[in-house]
């Protein structure tokens with residue numbers, strides 16, 4: 001079994017749905033905030049994954065965004081690495097700005113707001129992971145770290161002796177982390193396979209808003225600012241708000257993928273995508289683009305498209 005799914009940080013299905021709904025006027029301010037926080041965190045995870053990859057030796061196995069469950073309790077781990085005889089658990093934080101640590105509590109400096117304790121979160125994940133390993137009869141020590149990746153993160157009165165990696169230490173830590181690892185053995189892959197097989201794809205805690213195709217706002221929206229795009233010449237789409245250009249083909253493909261994320265059970269048809277894109281691209285052009293990138297399925301009343309099987 002390959003762990004391809006966990007090789008890069010990936011947004012959960014529900015967050016992808018929220019992301020596709022964002023420009024379509026159905027999200028509450030709470031959902032927007034939730035998405036915003038998640039995307040910020042996700043950027044941090046991507047940055048960490050990139051640094052890890054750049055420094056990575058061959059002799060380690062890595063899983064991103066693994067969500068497990070034990071005793072009815074779900075938990076998600078940003079990054080899990082197995083090397084030598086130890087499992088490393090990284091809780092990645094993309095916090096930006098000045099923070100204060102005071103007697104076990106964490107505060108944002110500028111508004112004195114208390115935030116949840118990342119060390120407590122790490123401890124919780126460590127404890128739950130330990131339970132799972134015990135259940136699998138795996139006796140592997142866990143070493144956890146909270147990693148702050150944003151270059152503008154500053155923690156005042158930082159506690160000593162805690163497993164925290166600060167932005168300025170990150171490169172140094174990863175260099176050391178990836179050096180002199182013993183070669184991987186069969187059991188390493190076996191452990192990671194067993195853990196990833198337990199992945200909980202859909203969290204029980206996410207509730208998505210109701211939406212349906214007819215009432216959602218149609219159009220092609222800017223990836224950067226969510227403003228509606230207009231045609232620019234024959235082959236391009238243009239955002240008047242941030243002056244970004246996107247190829248027509250790229251835009252139609254992106255919108256088709258969004259359509260699939262939001263409506264996994266609906267068939268991809270030329271007319272559906274034509275409507276979905278706000279009718280700014282002709283049926284003929286949409287058909288050409290879909291034919292090029294998807295597989296055509298014909299049935300007695302017409303045709304629809306499916307992803308090409310590799």
Ligand SMILES: [Zn+2]
Nearest residue numbers: 222225239242
């Ligand atoms: Zn824009």
